[in-house]
Amino acid sequence: MRIAILAASTAAAFLGGCGGPETSQANNAQANISDSASPAAAANASTTTNGMAMIAAAPSKDRALKIMHDRHEAMEGLGKAMKTLHRALDSSPPDINVIRAQTALMASAAAKIPSWVPAGTGPDVGKTRAKPEIWTQHDLFVRKAKDYLAAAQAIDAAARTGDANKVMALHEDVDKACKACHDPFRAREH
């Protein structure tokens, strides 16, 4: 009898781990609406801050907060693209159009990344996970961004051939390029 209770509660614990998440699906729809805005946000950030990083005076507080917000949205959009890409690569057969849309977003966003972090948009200004090292080791940051650009362009070129296997062969390079820049330059989530 006691064993039965225990077995039931343990089973419930395991099922809880599996069944729980499904119920939260509906709640997420709302949270992800913002993702559709991220490419636009990315474009916005790049046009307004392009090339200003090293020369111009720090942007006004409002301007800086706007840049930081847009940057956050754009990065979240890139994360979303990665998730969609990996799931698309996993499904059989992989939907090449879905894959192409993600790699195109990555390649176009990658080119803009250095422009997303003008001086004066660091953690001293507002809530951001951008570490001060982005500005104190700016050359290294730019190099990592370039590595990511190269990886993103390569995988996008592979996607445009229409061969999912070629994309598959390159996705780990993109993973590594993301991580190589996040590890030193992005702070933990709070």
Added chain:
Amino acid sequence: MSSGARANQPVWDLPVRLFHWLLAALIAFSWWSVHNHHTDWHIWSGCAILTLLVFRLLWGFVGSSTARFASFVRGPRTVVDYLRGRWTGLGHTPLGALSVIALLVAISVQVGLGLFAEDEDGIYMGPLSRLVSSDTSDKVRDIHELWFNVILGLIVMHLLAILYFRLFRRQKLTWPMITGRAALEPGVHPMRPGKWWVALICLLIGLGITRWVIAGAPPF
């Protein structure tokens, strides 16, 4: 004298002790790895914990007497008896047993959540995350992060209880969990040891189920 406590009697078998210390080490390692850019190690650590949990669940039915759930999962009356000082026995006390069950359940939930989670960058995916949508997977990761606080709370209680026994009851609980041996109160039955080959079968089943999970739980 027959009323004297018998020293150095077996109380925790080797599988229980290995389970305990490996679990403690893997939880610490899981925490460290995920906070130090080693999400891949974190996922492997979680899979190792899954193996341990499956093993422990089975060993709780077919293991040594002190490992069996039937020997320590008791109703509230036993807990009350224990609190009034009317309980003698070997292994988990009725109150300690509640803590053990809470820890096992909380850690099981945590592993279950981790299996369905994906990291925020879409680089790492839990072995079962493909069975749910990306949005669900992200939500699961959020709960996975929050749930760790539940485990931390239970670990703190666990450690405080050990400290309490050490300071106020003059009972060392850590040493028996290392050596497997403790003094036995008079009139208490000694531990009935389980069989090593049964433990091996439990471990193999644990490894088998974990491999199946890592493979994405085919055919689902």
